[in-house]
Amino acid sequence: MTTHLTPSSLTLQIILGDQLLAPVYQPIVNLAEHTIYGHESLIRGPKGTPYHMPDMLFAMALAEDRLNELEFAAANAGIAEYRRAGGRAKLFVNLSATFLVEHYSRHGEGQLQALFDRADMPLGDLVIELTEHDRVHHVDALPRMVEVLRAQGAQIALDDFGDGRSSLRLWSELRPDIVKIDRYFSHGIDKHAAKVQTFKAMLHLAETFGTRLVAEGIETREELEIIRDLGIGYAQGYLLGRPQSEATSVIGGDAQEVLASTDIVVYPALRKVAQTHFSAEKLVISAPGINPKMRNDELIRIFHDRPELHALAVILPEGKPLGLINRRDFIDRYTHPYHKELFGKRPCTAFMDPNPIVVDRHQTLEQLTEILVSGDQRYLNSGFVIPEGGRYLGLGTGEQLVKAVTEVRIEAARHANSLTFLPGNIPTSEHIARLLAARIEFTACHCDLNHFKSYNDQYGYWRGDEMIRLTAGVISANCDVRRDFVGHVGGDDFVVLFQSSDWDRRCEQIVSTFNERALGMFDETALKAGGIVAEDRNGHSSFFPLTTLTIGAVRIVPDAFSRAEDVASAAALAKRHAKQGGGGLWLLDDGRTTPLPVSAPSQVMAAVGP
Template sequence: MSTLTAPSRTLDRPAPLRVQTLINEDLLSTMFQPVVQLDSGLIFGYEALVRGPVGSALEYPDALFAAGRREGLTVELEMRCALQALKDWRGQKLAGKLLINMSAAALASVVAQDQGQGGLSLCETLGLRATDIVIELTEHERVADIDSLRCAISYLRRQGVSIALDDFGDGRSSLRLWSELQPDLVKIDKYFTHDLPAHAEKLQTFRALLQLAETFGAQLVAEGIENAEELRVLRDLGVAYGQGWFLGRPSRQGQREILTAARDVLASNDIAVLPELRRASSNGVTAERLMMEAVSVDEETTHEQLLRLFNEHEQLHAVAVLNAQQQPVALVDRSQFINRWAKPFFNDLYGRRACTLFANPTPLIVDADTGIEALTTVLTSADQRYLREGFIITRAGRYLGLGTGEQLVRSVTEARIEAARHANPLTFLPGNIPISQHIGRLISSGREFVAAYADLNHFKPFNDEYGYWRGDEMIRLVARVASAHCDSQRDFLGHVGGDDFVMLFQSDDWEHRCEQIVERFNDLARNLFDAAALEAGGIMAEDRHGDLRFHPCTTLSIGAVRIRPGSLQRAEDVATAAATAKRHAKHEQLSVYVMSS
């Protein structure tokens, strides 16, 4: 019995699409995405985004340029994309600037070819103006010859072409390039834009970049804007231009106007609630800033020699004892040493003995680069001898000088006071400075807003009765409840200090929010009283005059004032008006009191 076997057949597979084919057969096309002026909502220009054949493996730029690198056609592909962008731009007759992406290598090739033809001949052939072209420099990490790049850019500028630095801050771009090339535009990577309203550190980065832009004479373009909150923050920061899907998506025809939702944000006089850093920095203050240069002694120094040293240096509060490697091993406190020396027979018994005999063998030693915040732990340590003796400051273990306990306490206190002006240490809500800044921005916006001042009733008796720990918990409760009922994108909540809070409303339903805050707080605050107080409806405690009397359970009052455009010109006046409204609310025993400015 024989078995029949079908003849084998190889299926023909289509050859993979090649970049060279796309170039030869003119299969590339261009999409245009708008770049928008954030102060006016007008379109500044369009970025040209290359596309391969629709539905193919090379349709999108990442795959297209990866294939181009494999075929050794990177520069040729870039030049072809630029040519296609110019042709498509002419066909669409779009207004504004055309932004074209090019690497340094491709840019050099274009300039070399163009110089041989005596000018931007392609633009002239297509009937385009060089002044309408912006070259976005990409792939910054591959720029090896900055001098040659600078020469190429100088040539383009003489023709009227503008220069942009693309994707600044993506981990590859160079601050040196910004300084060397002096671009007209700097496009900030979308990482910094994404979720910007929730990240104070990104906000600070934008502020720093705006200062750099002013220094170098450039304008910023924020990439990747995806929602109204991001757009509002960038507009209020003063970023000149923006780009992203919330403003307009790429299309072959190019949008003539920005999307409606974005236009509404830019036209609105609502201002953004800018995220605040939870803890203010201590301005870089380190232990070295507290240091005083002071002579030291070695381990063989006698008490007699140490006495002469103290007599020669009357300002010395202590002396560090060092080993042969200049590392501190002990600290001698001046006052303690003098007291011992004054005792009968001390000189006879110990005068020629080493000074380490009665020295502190475990002094406080801190590195010169230790920050003030880290030094605050010293203030609460069990060993408080540093207040009298001071402490030793070292670098890499070697002696540098001494610090005093008085200096440390003063510096930590100053740092905490400064921090509290920016962020309250109990609730981490913005403090006086951010509150005043936000009021100033609201006044400048020309819109009506509401300033509300919240304060606790009968808080002091509660605090005296139950202690500061439970008092702090009640203050934090105010912060939690108010935060929950404020719109984080439109309403600003700040903590002045103690039990005083400020709310700056842009929400139309601000009065309802205030009522909810009071109602919710009054309900939850009862949980902080014991059963006997709840049954009695309050507690017996001394009033502010020291007289014992009955105080009802703690409640919240809010005084609010409508600030109409032009009615008040200074943040201090707004704060005063809100405080006046609060006093009316407390005096008249009202939950919410409203007045007009």
């Protein structure tokens, strides 16, 4: 063996010839069974040199044009050492698509078969992990190579899916047994709702293709909690086990605690209202465009023959919109005495709005909303012209616009409330369903403000919004962000799903803190009077006490409910009983509602001063 090596004297030939490669093994964990499913064989170069880590080692091989040779040697070393040390779980061996295709084209199946023969392990325990250092250029040849490997008994895994090199086309054409999701999507997933949604989409793909998923790069308890609860089958990362010279049979301690826990983690909430791909194209009404030279007596016949048309666009020969003629305005003016005789043979442009509202086909929901709130309200009567690239497509109506924007906003609010950014009805129901499916005990609470309408009417919607945000802040501050779910289901209604065992103490703190801080949102006159005078629902002047918070709670035990809607209804019933009982915190149990003690806020006069 060569001695006294220095980094400058090292070459790949020396490293391979002197057998200076050393494999290490990182565990891949079966999250459902809490067991080691297999190990990934990783390679290391000579210790104490820049080529110890694989990035520099493979860079050297690339510079010397010996990548295939290094890959084959690394696979040999990894398999041989794994069996020598008694490894019995599945072994993931990295081979690039380039290596497999080129090696097969030069040597056929023989040399690969020799590699497997030397492995002295059941080929059903070997997983060929397809990697690629550059974008795959052999998509057409790969399926045949994969068939050969499968015929020999090996399984196929696609590595680093989503990193820009592994493509959906590869997944679809190769139908790998396993897909390893790039660590980018796992990193910080407990803080990024978009990454949660990405994993959900990949789960759908995996189900379609019959593929198992491995989440790579799991480094924190929070990341593992999300991955586990999403239903990802397998995971790999430092939290579960670091690469070691020998295969381990033990999962990392922190990871074991997470896998043993029955808690259902709270997914990160969207921090803004869910966006939509809605565009003005969906509002297009097919309507003929008319030539600027068309006479008014021809135009009136079109309106008579097409009663459904609210307007007609005047279009230049090249397709550019010139103006808009409102049906009602035209007919009203044209039917005035003598107007038919005066204007019948004149061009229609005499009755045209030369500056109509123009909405390009690709304008977004936000841009359409700006039209609704602008001072130009012509869209209500005349509608608007919809072109694409300057060429006329059709018309839109004000009724369509108002309806579409309203519906999309309502649907978006069901996912995330635009005022508090808390999850709306849909994610709240989804979380209840997850809790029910896990068959664990939890407490469902419905929170509501007392006398909020009178406050909102008295001080205005802006101050009302401040009180709603205060409510959201107080509730969220007193919940465990990883275990307790907070949803804003509309207006001044909030739902909290507690897994925390001290839920009652937290609720007491929520009620007392809100009641205390809400005092600061009233003026001195209201504080001295202990309330405000405002109109009731019948329009009569009435006295309303200061706004306080009510919470109705229901303990949910396994199998007591099967549907999320029933849990929400039970919590809403508890809230109604609580409001009827005078507010505060109430627990609904076996059909009986019991008040729980809550610390009273400071006296109103203390807040006002002497």
